[in-house]
Amino acid sequence: MTQHVPTRQLRFFMTAVAPCPYLPGMTERKVFANLPFSDGAHVNDELTHAGFRRSQNIAYRPACEGCDACVSVRLPVAAFKPSRGQRKVLIRNADLSRDLVEAEATQEQFALLKRYLSTRHPGGGMTDMIWQDYIAMVEDTAVRTHLIEYRLPSTDEGPGDLVAVTLADLLSDGLSMVYSFFDPALEKRSLGVFAILDHVRQAATVRLPYVYLGYWVQGSPKMDYKAQFRPLEVLQPLGWTRFD
Numbered sequence: 001m002t003q004h005v006p007t008r009q010l011r012f013f014m015t016a017v018a019p020c021p022y023l024p025g026m027t028e029r030k031v032f033a034n035l036p037f038s039d040g041a042h043v044n045d046e047l048t049h050a051g052f053r054r055s056q057n058i059a060y061r062p063a064c065e066g067c068d069a070c071v072s073v074r075l076p077v078a079a080f081k082p083s084r085g086q087r088k089v090l091i092r093n094a095d096l097s098r099d100l101v102e103a104e105a106t107q108e109q110f111a112l113l114k115r116y117l118s119t120r121h122p123g124g125g126m127t128d129m130i131w132q133d134y135i136a137m138v139e140d141t142a143v144r145t146h147l148i149e150y151r152l153p154s155t156d157e158g159p160g161d162l163v164a165v166t167l168a169d170l171l172s173d174g175l176s177m178v179y180s181f182f183d184p185a186l187e188k189r190s191l192g193v194f195a196i197l198d199h200v201r202q203a204a205t206v207r208l209p210y211v212y213l214g215y216w217v218q219g220s221p222k223m224d225y226k227a228q229f230r231p232l233e234v235l236q237p238l239g240w241t242r243f244d
Contacts, residue, residue, distance in 0.1 A: 010036075010043070014063060021125065022220040026067060032060035040142030045172050051235045053214055054169060054178055056140040062215070070215040072235035073243070074174065075196075077203045077211060079231050086197055086228070093194045097160060099149045105138040107131070109147070109165050112183060119184035121222075137167070137179070144170040145178070148198070150191070164191045168199065174210030175203050196229065 010033045020026035035043055035057045044054055051072035052059040062070040082090065110131055117127050129137075138147065147167055151160035164182035168175050177199055182191035199211050216234070217223035226232070234243045 010034075020064075020067075022217045022222055023067075023069060026069075027064065029063050029065070030060045031063040032058050035059055035142060037142045041144050044143040044169060048169075048171055048176055048212055049173075054141070054143065054176070056136055057142060069217050069219070071217075073213050073216045073226055074233050074240065075200055075211045075213065075229055076231060076233055076242075077174075077200055077209055080200055080229070082197060083228070083230075086193065089190045089193050090197055093150075093189055093191070095153055096150045096163065096194075097153070098198065099151070101147045101149055103138050103141070103145045103147055103167070105131075105135045108162050109138075109149075110134045112162055112165060113181045116181040116184055146170070148195075150182075150195070150198075163189075164195055166195045166199065171208075171210075171212070174208045174212055175199050176212040177214065192225070193228070 012031050012033045015030045015032065017027050017029050020028040033047070035047075035054070037057075040057070044059065047059040048054070050061075052061045061072075062068075064070075113129070113134060117124065117129070121127065145167065147165060149162055150164040151162055154160040163186055164180065166180040167178040169178055177196065180192060180195045182195070196211070196213065203209075203211050210233075213226050213229070215223065216226040216232075218227070232243045233240045235241075
């Protein structure tokens with residue numbers, strides 16, 4: 001008999017209270033569960049729909065007392081229309097190659113991630129990542145996941161320079177962008193915005209209705225960029241709702 005639900009009940013845990021990485025002066029706490037190996041892809045689907053995010057083999061969501069600033073958001077692919085500025089971003093990056101690769105860590109990717117973190121998120125929780133941490137981030141999972149590599153045009157017979165990478169999960173109804181990083185020296189390309197636009201384009205190609213963007217935190221410079229994408233759907237107590 002085919003199993004359509006987890007064969008064992010998930011156990012949820014709470015993290016200790018810690019400083020909030022998004023809103024100064026606030027604290028955060030998360031609820032999390034370990035994704036089972038046998039049906040991790042299905043459980044990841046269900047938990048993502050319920051507002052959880054994945055990190056390796058853990059699914060988590062905020063559980064902060066007295067604060068609900070973190071809101072799960074997704075883009076409805078069929079309704080999305082890029083703004084004038086977003087169309088310019090697509091044109092600006094039309095020369096990049098796009099390669100879907102297996103979720104296997106490479107030193108080239110890791111070097112790009114370290115440059116990104118030291119420039120864009122100095123002092124953040126991931127700044128001290130070592131090579132083994134990156135391997136775990138990419139490869140330690142039982143879900144349907146992959147990497148997208150974006151490269152500049154080649155100047156010789158080899159591959160072009162790697163300028164952006166996205167780790168994304170394939171869900172039953174969309175693509176979940178787990179983590180993206182890019183060359184901080186190419187700020188004019190708006191590679192973070194481009195990665196989202198490219199995933200919307202890819203979801204449309206394979207007829208998936210949504211692109212999941214994780215949490216939007218209003219008032220946080222790190223997360224406010226997600227409000228540029230409209231229409232946006234937010235997860236509220238009664239389900240996913242169009243946000244205007």
